[in-house]
Amino acid sequence: MSLMDWMPLLSTGAGAIIALSGSFLVDLRRERDTRDRDRDLDRWRTCIDFALALGTAHSMLRNAAAGDRAATTRAMSESGAYQERERLLMSGTPELVVAGEDAFHRLVDMQRLIRAGEDVRTDAGHEAYHRFAEKLWTFRMAVRRHFGHRAIDPGTLDRKDWSERNECVYCGAAA
Template structure:
């Protein structure tokens, strides 16, 4: 019996199986990479939505006219009810350094709003107003970081008729010197 055809067939089978295995491994790796990107995208969006929800709840607290003790509790509860801490954790664990840095800046700026409300600021107070502008700039920066990370075309504040993301330069209230409201 001639062993050359048998060896050729075996070698061909090994090559074919190796190629199939390599293609499957590559496809699996690409799938895992795609899944991580989808998770990162969802976590970024969830975080931005949680920030927005928490900000809305904090505004409600600031307008409530509650006592100092009630403000303390309600302002802290607003972040929990918005599920901000959970969204932040998911972003911290799934985001790139750029996304995490921008997200953490926005989170800390929202904490600044919470803190001025806890101290008794209303949404009409200068303390709230200043904290809001810092937050607005940070949340827009986070949004743009997410867009850049995922390869989207980025818009600037000028696309919305604004000078900057903070909105300070275009704010009627900031343009007019006002007396400090006692909060």
């Protein structure tokens, strides 16, 4: 066979290889984009679930009687705070994990105060709440930044800061 007879076959083969390579690269990129999107969606859900679990635990702690260890344990476990914390620790970015841990530990501080016999309506209990509220807002803003949203300034929501002290009826009455 002459060289002329092989040329169309080689050209067709080379074209097929180029086309298949292009298709493979497009599929690879699509798969990577899908994986990134799925990971972001999972991280978004984890952040929301974590914030909701902390809010539920906080509400349950506020309803617990001072010194009621069982109620404070129930508040943290039934709210899902521990489970959601684990999910955040495993899937969150360092910024999200640090902000989440700060909020979680301020909630644990409240739990410890109540376990020790402190009522949430005392100055110490109330101060623990404000530290928790501020850290929960900090976590929310870290989540917003992570997902490409601008953080909200407290003034946007007619607040002086995220601790909620200025809007607090208890703090206003104590002043």
